[in-house]
Amino acid sequence: EDKFIVSYVGTHGMAHKLEDLLEVAKNLSAVKQIQFLFVGDGARKKALVQMAEEMKLTNVYFHDQISHDRIPEFYKATDLFMVPLRKAKLFTKNIPSKIYEIMAVKKPILISTEGESRKLVENSGAGIGCTPESISEMTDKIMNLYNNEKLRKQMGSDGYSFVLANASRIHIADNYLKTLKQVVDGNRIEPIPSHSTEKEFTEEKMKAMA
Structure with a gap:
């Protein structure tokens, strides 16, 4: 120990x-x-x-x-x-x-x-x-x-705190929705931060691991 x-x-x-x-x-x-x-x-x-x-x-x-x-x-x-x-x-x-x-x-x-x-x-x-x-x-x-x-x-x-705020399923889905909206509206697509799509975590999964 x-x-x-x-x-x-x-x-x-x-x-x-x-x-x-x-x-x-x-x-x-x-x-x-x-x-x-x-x-x-x-x-x-x-x-x-x-x-x-x-x-x-x-x-x-x-x-x-x-x-x-x-x-x-x-x-x-x-x-x-x-x-x-x-x-x-x-x-x-x-x-x-x-x-x-x-x-x-x-x-x-x-x-x-x-x-x-x-x-x-x-x-x-x-x-x-x-x-x-x-x-x-x-x-x-x-x-x-x-x-x-x-x-x-x-x-x-x-x-x-960072991974909860930036790599959760909700956060990733929100980024994709923003990107889709940009496509539909014909706007320039802003790049999604690289860290946001690398790994997905739910709050429940993180609590189980912690």
């Missing part, structure tokens, strides 16, 4: 450069309370497990891919979520749907990328960003959040 769980949940692939998280875990190995949990599968999973063994990391745990109905229990057990992406222009427009799921369970996010997804996390107040592939910066920011429970709770609360 005294452990501080830093989790990555998702595909263990080339896009995420999870090797960097293992280096971060090595940097923080002296802080026994901080533990790293990798949940999921992918092309790099076997290599990552082998790398962790070779590095003799005792603060890193791997879990197989889980069914969607079990995701909330893993989310609830986590203190800080990592959303890493490689440093590449390709990922600057990408917004992983997991960001909204993390917001819905009132947990803070540390995102290591540039572009739209980082803007979403920082502007919503749901977390903080750091330079992609910067092991030292990730290490420092994890330590800062580990030492600041009040900030973590505030991030979780702000993220929840």
Whole structure:
């Protein structure tokens, strides 16, 4: 119960450069309370497990891919979520749907990328960003959040408020109705914010996850 769980949940692939998280875990190995949990599968999973063994990391745990109905229990057990992406222009427009799921369970996010997804996390107040592939910066920011429970709770609360206001079924439907009205009236169509259609949540679903 005294452990501080830093989790990555998702595909263990080339896009995420999870090797960097293992280096971060090595940097923080002296802080026994901080533990790293990798949940999921992918092309790099076997290599990552082998790398962790070779590095003799005792603060890193791997879990197989889980069914969607079990995701909330893993989310609830986590203190800080990592959303890493490689440093590449390709990922600057990408917004992983997991960001909204993390917001819905009132947990803070540390995102290591540039572009739209980082803007979403920082502007919503749901977390903080750091330079992609910067092991030292990730290490420092994890330590800062580990030492600041009040900030973590505030991030979780702000993220929840944001997703409730911007990613609910009612909000998404309202955006589409406005767009349809613009088409019917022959007006210029205003773009729907990218975050509004990525993931849909009902208030009941969010309360069940939180």
